[in-house]
Amino acid sequence: MLRLSENIAFLRREKKITQEELADFVGVSKASVSKWENGQSMPDILILPQLAAFFDITIDELIGYEPQLDKEQIIRKYRELAENFVKMPFEEAMEQSRKMVQKYYSCYPFLYQVSVLWLNHYMLAEEGKQQEILEEILKLCEHVLDNCKDLYICKDITGIQGISNLQLGRHEKVVEILEEVVHMEQMNMQLEGVLTQGYLMGQKKDKAEETVQASMYMHLLSLMSNGIQYLQIHIDNLKVCEETIKRLEQLEESFGLKELHPNICAQFHYQAATIYSIFQKDEKAFVMLQKYIKDVHRLMVIDKVALHGDAYFNKLEKWMKQEEVYSGSPREDELIWNSAIEALANPCFDYIRDRKEFKQMKKELEGGKIHGN
Numbered sequence: 001m002l003r004l005s006e007n008i009a010f011l012r013r014e015k016k017i018t019q020e021e022l023a024d025f026v027g028v029s030k031a032s033v034s035k036w037e038n039g040q041s042m043p044d045i046l047i048l049p050q051l052a053a054f055f056d057i058t059i060d061e062l063i064g065y066e067p068q069l070d071k072e073q074i075i076r077k078y079r080e081l082a083e084n085f086v087k088m089p090f091e092e093a094m095e096q097s098r099k100m101v102q103k104y105y106s107c108y109p110f111l112y113q114v115s116v117l118w119l120n121h122y123m124l125a126e127e128g129k130q131q132e133i134l135e136e137i138l139k140l141c142e143h144v145l146d147n148c149k150d151l152y153i154c155k156d157i158t159g160i161q162g163i164s165n166l167q168l169g170r171h172e173k174v175v176e177i178l179e180e181v182v183h184m185e186q187m188n189m190q191l192e193g194v195l196t197q198g199y200l201m202g203q204k205k206d207k208a209e210e211t212v213q214a215s216m217y218m219h220l221l222s223l224m225s226n227g228i229q230y231l232q233i234h235i236d237n238l239k240v241c242e243e244t245i246k247r248l249e250q251l252e253e254s255f256g257l258k259e260l261h262p263n264i265c266a267q268f269h270y271q272a273a274t275i276y277s278i279f280q281k282d283e284k285a286f287v288m289l290q291k292y293i294k295d296v297h298r299l300m301v302i303d304k305v306a307l308h309g310d311a312y313f314n315k316l317e318k319w320m321k322q323e324e325v326y327s328g329s330p331r332e333d334e335l336i337w338n339s340a341i342e343a344l345a346n347p348c349f350d351y352i353r354d355r356k357e358f359k360q361m362k363k364e365l366e367g368g369k370i371h372g373n
């Protein structure tokens with residue numbers, strides 16, 4: 001539904017001008033402007049560019065046209081914009097993405113993807129500009145939350161809000177935003193069980209199995225992620241960390257996570273390596289770093305960042321395809337390689353940096369040539 005009449009009235013009042021002043025600018029009578037605002041008539045099509053220029057907006061925005069994109073278009077545009085951050089200077093890539101935001105300002109699934117894009121790349125900005133980008137992300141999140149009626153998108157965009165505030169050091173805001181959402185998600189675990197029972201009662205075993213597998217898979221990744229955070233919490237307690245590492249290794253092995261989701265394994269092995277380095281457990285640190293490098297190799301060369309199931313999780317492919325837009329698309333290959341290499345610059349590795357084993361690992365990453373699987 002177009003909203004030209006109310007838009008003209010709203011924009012004129014916002015600009016604090018009279019109907020007569022607007023009429024003089026576009027060369028019509030005051031009565032014509034009055035009729036436009038009352039919906040009694042419409043401006044001539046040739047006047048629309050003048051009105052849009054006067055209010056400094058697009059014609060689409062003036063008439064209230066809200067273009068939308070389907071899932072495939074969103075994925076394609078995300079990849080194009082992400083590639084810009086590799087090929088273009090940062091500010092130029094940002095400007096391209098801002099133009100797309102303006103064009104699809106009411107396509108909330110796309111805006112969510114842009115928020116992910118910006119969050120994945122804001123650190124490429126000059127140091128003094130990074131905070132501005134995070135504030136821009138928060139502004140975009142607020143727009144989506146104020147206008148979007150899709151609860152799933154709102155939940156995901158709230159997560160982006162939390163991460164952005166965390167990067168800005170606003171821990172109280174993070175708690176304020178996410179505390180209620182986390183409780184709501186715990187309630188959704190119960191709803192998953194109800195849905196599964198409904199499928200079984202309707203003789204839809206495949207749908208029940210797909211739902212349960214998706215739930216198991218996501219909770220498995222959540223358990224690994226929480227375990228990694230637990231290592232961070234107890235970074236000063238070697239005994240707790242070693243017990244946590246042992247349990248996470250068992251989980252990783254029993255569910256074949258290094259093939260199923262090398263990214264979560266890379267996070268785990270890197271965190272474990274930093275723990276062992278802090279306590280100067282050299283050999284254990286090297287073992288974990290080597291696993292980390294193999295995870296990166298598997299992620300970038302073997303699986304090419306594509307999530308997939310396996311012989312056990314054999315019902316995930318359809319679910320993953322359906323959830324692709326909202327899963328948080330990965331950054332470009334070059335940036336992932338660079339991030340992996342930069343991770344080895346962590347000061348905790350300083351005391352082993354000159355050892356030949358460490359230099360070899362860094363060389364393997366920089367050359368993209370990791371030996372073994």
